[in-house]
Amino acid sequence: MKVKQISVFLENKYGRLAQVTRVLGGNDINIRALSIADTTDFGILRLIVSNPDEAYRVLKESGFTVSTTDVIAVEIKDEPGGLAGVLEILQQENINIEYLYAFLQKATNAALVVFRVEQLSEAVEVLQKNNVSILTESQVYSL
Incomplete structure (x- = not known):
């Protein structure tokens, strides 16, 4: 009954969120739900996606700081x-x-x-x- 959530650490810089969604979309990974908590300097993007293992891999390979949470x-x-x-x-x-x-x-x-x-x-x-x-x-x- 546990679901894997992907968390991505993002600097508050122009275009970073767009990059994450571009990487996921380009790898045929669909976002099911998301939440972002931010401060002035950074944010944590939390995602439920159609394929969390693949999302973790492609985001990591694209240089993002990524973790999974149950x-x-x-x-x-x-x-x-x-x-x-x-x-x-x-x-x-x-x-x-x-x-x-x-x-x-x-x-x-x-x-x-x-x-x-x-x-x-x-x-x-x-x-x-x-x-x-x-x-x-x-x-x-x-x-």
């Missing part, structure tokens, strides 16, 4: 309080969320929320026990 992808009903319910489950089990990002899936009327948590296995277990839909790698990569 995250979980949770499908949450697109309704008021949907995210709050999942967050409360994790809070009750003292599972800390380092960060998250999300996007809406119109076809399924659900949001896909990507979580980075400290206790990944425990989070998966508790969410499954509470009937929260956790997507597999293949489900996420093929979105």
Whole structure:
């Protein structure tokens, strides 16, 4: 139930984000979700892509500083309080969320929320026990 996320360290320079997307697109790798956190000097681009192993390889070969991280992808009903319910489950089990990002899936009327948590296995277990839909790698990569 873990999904590989690609993280790319980017200097805040003109065109760096475009270079990453050009490298991925040129290698037939589709971006499924992304988030960028930045400061004045640099940013961290977090990506869920169709082929994370290949993305890691081609970005590394192109001179980018790249790493992979295990995250979980949770499908949450697109309704008021949907995210709050999942967050409360994790809070009750003292599972800390380092960060998250999300996007809406119109076809399924659900949001896909990507979580980075400290206790990944425990989070998966508790969410499954509470009937929260956790997507597999293949489900996420093929979105």
